[in-house]
Amino acid sequence: MPTAISGLTTMRVGGPARAFAVASTSDELVSLVRDADASGTPVLLVGGGSNLVVSDDGFDGLVVKVETSGVRVDGDSMWVAAGERWDGVVARSLDEGLAGLEALSGIPGLSGATPVQNVGAYGTVTSDVLESLTVYDRETGETSVWGPERCGFGLHRQSVFKHSTRYVILDTTMRLRRSGSSDPVRYAGLADRLGVTIGDTVAAKDVREAVLDLRRQKGMVLDASDHDTWSVGSFFLNPVLAEVPSSASRAPQYPDPSGIKIHAAWLIQNAGFAHGYGTEFGNGTAALSTKHVLAITNRGGATTADVMALASHIRDGVEAEFGITLVPECDLVGCSLA
Known part of the structure; x- marks a missing residue:
């Protein structure tokens, strides 16, 4: 079967x-x-x-x-097979007395996927800690060790792996810090949760627990009993614009080397799509998370067609309201927005 x-x-x-x-x-x-x-x-x-x-x-x-497995620690370096569950790797690093990954707690998926999008959260990105990775080249048939400079890490979660299937990541090695203290806290929401100011350091394990709490509040920690977690996380990228249209002038804005980044979540919500929107759309099996409007979720029984229809509806609504076209962040295979 x-x-x-x-x-x-x-x-x-x-x-x-x-x-x-x-x-x-x-x-x-x-x-x-x-x-x-x-x-x-x-x-x-x-x-x-x-x-x-x-x-x-x-x-x-x-x-x-x-489903490859294996973790080895040598000094402040940590070698990890591509098939290791990422959040388990973060927990293991802290148990080994290594800091640097704590802000990336709770991210679903496997270790080998983190360089593909240069995964980041709460001020830390994969390229900050990646020392090397082993890559199989499907064109040449060769396996070699790459440094991070070959990965093409760039803005907006980009890498040479993102849009090409030529390379297969077999394992990664990360350079961390042998310390019980976190990296400086860079994210305002995380600093508030920890009761510190931006730039402070705290126990790395405290950062992990705070990040997990923040992600749970958004339905971003997998839980089979919670349909808000039946998602791909943030479905749309935060758009980066050369100029923000006047209709979106109130949106949170951040400087970006390519222009101005604005929050997709603000655009979605202010285009009329509230938390939980979608139960009245289509057959109601796909809807926005009740906790986080960037997440399109399967409420039970959804098909890919249901998800694509809702995503297209939201994209079109944002475009009609603000003249900004949202782009999916996730990998779509054999499907697309209408």
């Missing part, structure tokens, strides 16, 4: 995979990808499925579930 991709993603939508395999080691992962490439079979690598939406038609190729 075909494997349903819906069971492999946090949004819990998506049709069947034509073929399915699990990679438990890096060698297995490389072998599966190499053999599929040799036979001309399309490949979709799935980690935690926390940033992935696949068509209701499924994937006409090989879906490989990455």
